[in-house]
Every structure is written in C-alpha cells, then in structure tokens.
Amino acid sequence: MSSSQPIEPEFQQAYDEIVSSLTDSTLFEKQPKYKKVLPVVSVPERVIQFRVTWENDKGEQEVAPGFRVQYNSAKGPYKGGLRFHPSVNLSILKFLGFEQIFKNALTGLDMGGAKGGLAVDLKGRSDNEIRRICNSFMRELSRHIGQDTDVPAGDIGVGGREIGYLFGAYRSYRNSWEGVLTGKGLNWGGSLIRPEATGYGLVYYTQAMIDYATKGKESFAGKRVAISGSGNVAQYAALKVIELGGIVVSLSDSKGAIFSETGITADQVTAIAEAKINFKSLQQIVAEYSVFTEDKIKYIDGARPWVHAGKVDIALPCATQNEISGDEAKALVAAGVKFVAEGSNMGSTPEAIRVFETARSTASSVPSAVWYVGGKASNLGGVLVSGLEMAQNSQRVSWTRETVDKELKKRMINCFNDCIEAAETYSKESNTSTLPSLVKGANLASFIKVADAMFDQGDVF
Incomplete structure (x- = not known):
C-alpha cells in the first residue's frame, strides 16, 4: 500500500506507524474489509493553501503560505489546531492532520480530523502586527470553516491572544458569532479547564x-x-x-x-x-x-x-x-x-x-x-475539552470547572480502556504474561471507529 510521496517524511512516518500496527495484528485476518480503508483514509478530503500578506511594524509588506488540511469528516466536523511557526509545511500538517483523525475518534465525541497553520515566526512582533497577521490569515480561512464544517483550535504559536484575534476577524468577515474556534476566552464562549x-x-x-x-x-x-x-x-x-x-x-x-x-x-x-x-x-x-x-x-x-x-x-x-x-x-x-x-x-x-x-x-x-x-x-485531552467547548457553545451554556474536569478524566480512562480492549482482541503476541501494546491498541481502536463511519457513509465501499 502506497501512501504519499517521499518528500513528506513526517507524514510518511505517521502513516507507517498506523500500517505497522494494523498489519502486525489479526484485524485484517478477522475482518478483511478493513484493508480497503487504508488507501482512502490516507488521502485528505481537501487541502487548502493560500497566500497571507500583512504590513509589519516597519511599514513593509510580508508574505507567508497559509494552510488548512481538512483530512476526514466521517466522524464529525473537521477539528484540529492551527500552528504559526517557521517549520510549518504540508508534510508536517498532513502528519498532524492524519494523527488528528484517529486521536479525535478516541475521544468518543463527534469530531473529524484536520490541521492548519502559517509558516511565520511571531517572536519579537508587536501585538498590533500579530493582530494584522491573524486578520489576513482569517480573511481566507473564514471561507472554509464554520461550527458545523471545521472548528480549528490553537497549537504551537497560537495561544489565547491569537485565538481572540482570529475569532474577532471571523466574526467580522462572516457577520456571525458561533463556536467556530476553540480555546476562546472564558468571557466569550471558552471552556474552563481548556488550557490545562x-x-x-x-x-x-x-x-x-x-x-x-x-x-x-x-x-x-x-x-x-x-x-x-x-x-x-x-x-x-x-x-x-x-x-x-x-x-x-x-x-x-x-x-x-x-x-x-x-x-x-x-x-x-x-x-x-x-x-x-x-x-x-x-x-x-x-x-x-x-x-x-x-x-x-x-x-x-x-x-x-x-x-x-x-x-x-x-x-x-x-x-x-x-x-x-x-x-x-x-x-x-x-x-x-x-x-x-x-x-x-x-x-x-x-x-x-x-x-x-x-x-x-x-x-x-x-x-x-x-x-x-x-x-x-495520551495527549488527546486538549481536543477532548475542545469538543466539550463546542458542546457548551451549541447549548449557549458554561459548565463548571468540576464538571469539565470530571468529564475529561472519565473520557481519558474510557480511551485507555478502548485501547486495552482493541490490543487484547487483535493481538498476535503469544506472551500473555506481559502488558498489551497500547501503541497498537490506540491505532486499532481509533482506526476501527473511523473505518466503520466511512463504510456507513459510503466513503469506502
């Protein structure tokens, strides 16, 4: 099975890890239909690349490439972070978006997988210049996202300040206040426990x-x-x-x-x-x-x-x-x-x-x-609470810190149990005295959840 071009090493590594777990299990022997899913799920549903230009504090124009990789929406609206960092490129975003599909599936919430970003270094830039960068980035991204379509979050280089500027720009461009970004301020739609x-x-x-x-x-x-x-x-x-x-x-x-x-x-x-x-x-x-x-x-x-x-x-x-x-x-x-x-x-x-x-x-x-x-x-807690933030936005309510933390802890334990169950069900290992492989368990449990949704909706046939 071929997945990508060799010029995308980070994505290839993420893909190979999934393939290794699936092929080193009994899944394809017990249920051969799942073999059909790999070549389909490894191709993004949509890759958006766009030009972002802004005026820096010296009055000079700067330009950088912006991206959004909308990878898979079988389990729900695209969900995944925005990264503002000089290292941002398509291979890294494809790797992150591909991982996000399966990570989001393990939360037990209705979320697909995506990732995006901008190849820029924000260090040393003023708040005003960062605001202009966010406005320019969202001018194009706003065409492709929405509370029922794609709900980005923060990632490296995109914290509370940047989410605020991005949300304000989206609200202005679309004339709509909606739960389109997560990691928002508590005073305007954010969730307690999200930073933690x-x-x-x-x-x-x-x-x-x-x-x-x-x-x-x-x-x-x-x-x-x-x-x-x-x-x-x-x-x-x-x-x-x-x-x-x-x-x-x-x-x-x-x-x-x-x-x-x-x-x-x-x-x-x-x-x-x-x-x-x-x-x-x-x-x-x-x-x-x-x-x-x-x-x-x-x-x-x-x-x-x-x-x-x-x-x-x-x-x-x-x-x-x-x-x-x-x-x-x-x-x-x-x-x-x-x-x-x-x-x-x-x-x-x-x-x-x-x-x-x-x-x-x-x-x-x-x-x-x-x-x-x-x-x-193990690190899906952030996107899990982002999903809980989306739920609160849909209800126009704010849950208490205790409610969110209790839900986070419960769902992380559920995720662990799903990984254990999948590892034990499809393990090839004969040494029963040792622990099951959580690497394989996580990959198997999440792959099956996504694959079943894709079969049900006709994405794979």
Missing part, C-alpha cells in the same frame, strides 16, 4: 496505565517523573503530577533543560509559565527568578532530559515530534522507566518506540515491563 486539558489528560491517562499495570496498588505518589518541554502541556502536566504527589525531575526548552533531584516545585512551574509568555528561555528564567536556587536546580545547555535525569519512573515527553531517540530510549529503560506517555505528537522516533515495545513484550512479568503509549491516545 492536554497536560491534565496526559496525567489521567498515565494514572490509568499505572492502575492497570499494578492492579491499583500504585499511583504517582513518590514517582520520579521526567518531563520535557516547558510550554502549556508540560506546565500543566507538571502541576498535576506535583498535586498527585509525584516528583518532577526535569523540564526543558529548545535551548536546554533544568533538573532537580528533590523535585521542581509548583511555584517554579508558575514562574516558568509567566516568563514563557515573554519568550524567555529556561536559562534566563533560572537566573532571573528568585524561586530558583542554584543548589536545587541544575541547568544543562543544549540538553534534553532523558539521559541526565537520573532514576526515572515515568517519562512524559511534552515538547515536539521525534524528541526521544533510540539511544535516549535505551537510557530511560536503563534508568528504570516503567511508563512513557507522550504529551507531544509523535514524540518518540521509530527507533525509540521499538526500544520501548521490546522492553514491554520481552519482559518476564508485568511489573518488569516498560509501557509506552503515543500521543494519539
């Missing part, structure tokens, strides 16, 4: 892994947790881990990483969150903020957490794609890691996944196994 959702959901999913593997005997309490990244996902994952009694031993950014033997504190995470809004690096933050002391926090320039964190029980990569290499995965296994759950999309390289999966499948017993799950399942 991906990080919190990651921890809830990991707790479900711990419960299953230890038969409810263990929790985050006392566990050493290595976290990468220091943006929204990493911040809230760290805060939830600390709340549950875990010890956060690392955080990182693109320039380096910080480490603490005794555990990074909630106050330190809050300081990082405040400083990151102003694009400060961790090195600057540690030097400038009084909550950091040299004897407790160590900064290593150019480092990622995985080989420097010492003993690690749980690893939560929350930075970007392919951030754990094969060698780093081996280092984590040697450091005692038992649970690896991705807060980032495609956070582990194929080599790293093989290391983790080998450590799971060859273990002599469940307690000695290493359990890994990809972001398709």
